[in-house]
Amino acid sequence: xxxSTISPIVIFFASIATSNMILNNFLGMCSYIAISSEYKTATxxxxxxxxxxxxxxxxxxxIYHLVIVPLKIEYMQYIIFIMVIAATVQIIEMAMDRFVPDxxxxxxxxLPLITVNCAILGSTLFMVIRHYGLLQAILFGIGSGLGWWxxxxxxxxxxxxxxxxxxxPGLAGAGITFIITGIMALAFVGFSGIFTIQ
Amino acid sequence: xxxxxxxxxxxxxxxxVLALIITLADKWLNDxxxxxxxxxxxxxxxxxxxxxxxxxxxxxxxIFIPSACGGKATCGLCKVQVTDGAGPLLPTxxxxxxxxxxxxxxxxxxxxxxxxxxAILIPEELFNIKEFIGTVEQLDNLTHDIKLLRIKLPxxxxxxxxxxxxxxxxxxxxxxxxxxVFRAYSIASPPSDNTHVDLIIRLVPGGIATGYxxxxxxxxxxxxxxxxxxxxxxxxxxxxxxLVMIAGGSGLAPIRSLLYDIAEKGLDYRIRFYFxxxxxxxxxxxxxxxxxEAEYPNFKFVPALSSPAAEDEWDGDTGRITEVVDRYVENxxxxxxxxxxxxxxxxxxxxxxxxxxxxxxxxxxxxx
Ligand SMILES: Cc1cc2nc3c(=O)[nH]c(=O)nc-3n(C[C@H](O)[C@H](O)[C@H](O)COP(=O)(O)OP(=O)(O)OC[C@H]3O[C@@H](n4cnc5c(N)ncnc54)[C@H](O)[C@@H]3O)c2cc1C
Ligand code: FES
Numbered sequence: 001x002x003x004s005t006i007s008p009i010v011i012f013f014a015s016i017a018t019s020n021m022i023l024n025n026f027l028g029m030c031s032y033i034a035i036s037s038e039y040k041t042a043t044x045x046x047x048x049x050x051x052x053x054x055x056x057x058x059x060x061x062x063i064y065h066l067v068i069v070p071l072k073i074e075y076m077q078y079i080i081f082i083m084v085i086a087a088t089v090q091i092i093e094m095a096m097d098r099f100v101p102d103x104x105x106x107x108x109x110x111l112p113l114i115t116v117n118c119a120i121l122g123s124t125l126f127m128v129i130r131h132y133g134l135l136q137a138i139l140f141g142i143g144s145g146l147g148w149w150x151x152x153x154x155x156x157x158x159x160x161x162x163x164x165x166x167x168x169p170g171l172a173g174a175g176i177t178f179i180i181t182g183i184m185a186l187a188f189v190g191f192s193g194i195f196t197i198q
Numbered sequence: 199x200x201x202x203x204x205x206x207x208x209x210x211x212x213x214x215v216l217a218l219i220i221t222l223a224d225k226w227l228n229d230x231x232x233x234x235x236x237x238x239x240x241x242x243x244x245x246x247x248x249x250x251x252x253x254x255x256x257x258x259x260x261i262f263i264p265s266a267c268g269g270k271a272t273c274g275l276c277k278v279q280v281t282d283g284a285g286p287l288l289p290t291x292x293x294x295x296x297x298x299x300x301x302x303x304x305x306x307x308x309x310x311x312x313x314x315x316x317a318i319l320i321p322e323e324l325f326n327i328k329e330f331i332g333t334v335e336q337l338d339n340l341t342h343d344i345k346l347l348r349i350k351l352p353x354x355x356x357x358x359x360x361x362x363x364x365x366x367x368x369x370x371x372x373x374x375x376x377x378x379v380f381r382a383y384s385i386a387s388p389p390s391d392n393t394h395v396d397l398i399i400r401l402v403p404g405g406i407a408t409g410y411x412x413x414x415x416x417x418x419x420x421x422x423x424x425x426x427x428x429x430x431x432x433x434x435x436x437x438x439x440x441l442v443m444i445a446g447g448s449g450l451a452p453i454r455s456l457l458y459d460i461a462e463k464g465l466d467y468r469i470r471f472y473f474x475x476x477x478x479x480x481x482x483x484x485x486x487x488x489x490x491e492a493e494y495p496n497f498k499f500v501p502a503l504s505s506p507a508a509e510d511e512w513d514g515d516t517g518r519i520t521e522v523v524d525r526y527v528e529n530x531x532x533x534x535x536x537x538x539x540x541x542x543x544x545x546x547x548x549x550x551x552x553x554x555x556x557x558x559x560x561x562x563x564x565x566x
Binding site: 040041044063067071072073076079080083084087090091094095097098101102105106 | 204205208209212213216219220223224227228285286287288289311313
């Protein structure tokens with residue numbers, strides 16, 4: 001399949017519905033499971049992930065095409081991407097703390113948590129493997145972030161409603177969370193066929 | 199070869215550039231100028247560089263807030279009250295703070311960044327924990343196995359504590375003992391004497407720290423202590439008008455401090471102090487207690503011997519301390535109990551107090 005010719009708009013919608021980071025690719029699961037017990041914090045984390053995916057996708061695209069490819073060090077891309085992501089997150093956090101402290105309160109504290117979120121590195125790697133152009137990469141980032149955000153919010157909303165539910169002791173906590181995620185993923189299979197980007 | 203060098207070169211180059219950018223960003227973005235931190239309403243103030251975490255800034259001032267996670271917001275031990283300048287509560291802190299603590303401005307000091315001047319309240323106990331290298335001023339036998347150790351703090355240094363709290367005493371290697379240990383000893387002197395610390399130490403056969411104090415230490419020696427610690431101190435909750443104090447052996451130490459403190463402050467309590475010993479040779483501080491009785495008419499010292507020797511000519515109370523307490527304490531109305539001594543004795547006494555109607559929140563103790 002020729003990925004690089006797909007319309008950015010299609011990529012955007014597909015990365016939410018049919019190629020969702022969590023529900024189809026199972027990336028970024030650790031924070032998704034750990035920080036989804038409360039809707040409010042889940043939204044905060046979702047926003048932070050979205051912001052970081054978009055920014056790092058764009059920066060990594062530039063670095064890949066202007067540094068990694070010309071120097072022929074593609075085999076070092078993982079290390080370089082991770083370093084760039086870590087540095088970017090660090091700087092975004094500092095800038096936020098300084099200039100928009102209110103936003104930092106709701107978002108900033110999640111930033112260090114998601115430096116090592118696999119959805120973020122995953123998004124960069126997908127964009128490289130699929131030879132996306134810059135615009136495609138950015139829209140893919142926005143879509144992936146929104147998709148991740150949506151998934152964690154759905155899970156958090158379900159978990160909040162379930163708080164008083166009587167669960168078998170073995171299922172409480174992570175167990176039921178995985179089951180819910182599985183059922184959500186099954187539901188998302190319903191979208192498949194509308195668009196395909198992977 | 200060239201490929202290897204090129205790889206190393208380019209990866210190093212990229213790391214360097216990233217490091218440079220972060221450093222510059224840190225310099226420029228994280229520069230909050232100099233900020234002033236006010237502790238306990240002006241009790242102490244210090245200026246420091248902004249942008250750092252409160253926990254670290256305090257540690258640099260030798261104020262040690264407990265922390266077990268190293269500032270990752272996972273232990274919840276580093277709570278302090280920030281009354282001004284902290285900004286909104288962070289979601290990382292919320293799980294560790296009760297609704298009441300949030301209302302009263304408690305924060306996790308490892309998460310609070312110094313961005314502007316700040317006013318904080320630190321529990322006195324924490325603020326006051328210090329280390330002292332004192333000198334042994336006095337070392338007297340109180341009984342055949344109990345010594346009074348009076349430590350003079352270094353010139354110009356003072357200790358601030360609540361009567362009933364304890365210090366840690368650090369030993370030095372002596373005789374066959376090659377290690378340094380530290381043990382807790384209750385302060386027996388009143389808080390008003392803030393340049394000395396009295397300890398009452400009973401020899402534990404084979405004990406390292408007590409052996410050190412009883413055998414190796416001499417008047418004039420240097421001795422290291424730190425403190426104060428502990429939550430054994432006078433509560434005097436509302437409606438309390440009688441204090442029941444119970445001690446055995448060296449457990450008299452914190453009670454002595456409490457008694458002097460209460461007498462000096464002229465607090466109005468009926469106080470009964472039941473002190474258990476085996477025979478007359480285990481009794482001490484009777485003179486002091488008699489003096490206190492004279493000065494503070496509402497106080498009575500009730501020593502009890504469990505098996506007085508024939509030559510003791512004892513006409514006071516006899517029997518185990520639990521029996522004596524059972525005999526004299528009628529009910530729990532308006533009473534708080536303060537106990538100090540060995541775990542066995544304490545447990546037995548607490549049982550008796552429960553049977554008299556004492557609730558756990560009116561019983562305070564230090565188990566030695
Ligand atoms: C809050 C607090 C306050 C204290 N205040 C005082 C005080 O004011 N005066 C005082 O004398 N002690 C006090 N203690 C007890 C003191 O801290 C030491 O535990 C005690 O002096 C023994 O220390 P050591 O190093 O000599 O004995 P270690 O070397 O620790 O012990 C030697 C042996 O004796 C046993 N042993 C330890 N302690 C006792 C004991 N109390 N009775 C019987 N056997 C024991 C041990 O199990 C061991 O086998 C206090 C303890 C606490 C927790
Ligand atoms: S140091 Fe552990 S929570 Fe602050």
